[in-house]
Amino acid sequence: MGAIGVVTAKPNFSGLLSNIGIEVTTNKLEDTSVTNYFEECSKEINEEMKAYLDEVLVYYKDAISEHCGIDSNRLDDVSQGQNFSGSYAIKNGLIDKIGGMEQALEYIKSQIAVSETTYLFYPQNKIPLFIKKIFNIHQV
Numbered sequence: 001m002g003a004i005g006v007v008t009a010k011p012n013f014s015g016l017l018s019n020i021g022i023e024v025t026t027n028k029l030e031d032t033s034v035t036n037y038f039e040e041c042s043k044e045i046n047e048e049m050k051a052y053l054d055e056v057l058v059y060y061k062d063a064i065s066e067h068c069g070i071d072s073n074r075l076d077d078v079s080q081g082q083n084f085s086g087s088y089a090i091k092n093g094l095i096d097k098i099g100g101m102e103q104a105l106e107y108i109k110s111q112i113a114v115s116e117t118t119y120l121f122y123p124q125n126k127i128p129l130f131i132k133k134i135f136n137i138h139q140v
């Protein structure tokens with residue numbers, strides 16, 4: 001699965017804090033933009049974020065267009081932020097090959113002319129205890 005798009009998410013903890021009797025006050029200069037997880041985003045902040053994401057998407061699509069040799073109009077036709085399969089991506093020139101971690105590591109090794117390598121894989125991040133408690137998550 002893949003997609004060409006830019007996404008952001010911001011949790012809003014105001015309801016949770018209200019339920020446990022915590023009130024948050026934010027002090028800032030008038031023109032200061034701040035990410036605040038304790039209140040709804042203002043219309044202005046949402047507009048700023050949308051403009052920023054649009055700018056990042058243009059940069060991202062330009063890089064894909066240049067790397068894959070796809071005209072930007074053609075790229076717009078085949079990528080509207082939807083999910084697509086590996087075969088769709090190959091058919092439309094968005095990727096070179098379908099593979100997994102092993103194939104990607106072998107490709108990188110061949111590109112940098114290294115014969116012997118050691119790969120370090122770090123364990124998955126554990127879910128923080130306070131998140132487990134809040135959402136009643138039992139991790140195995």
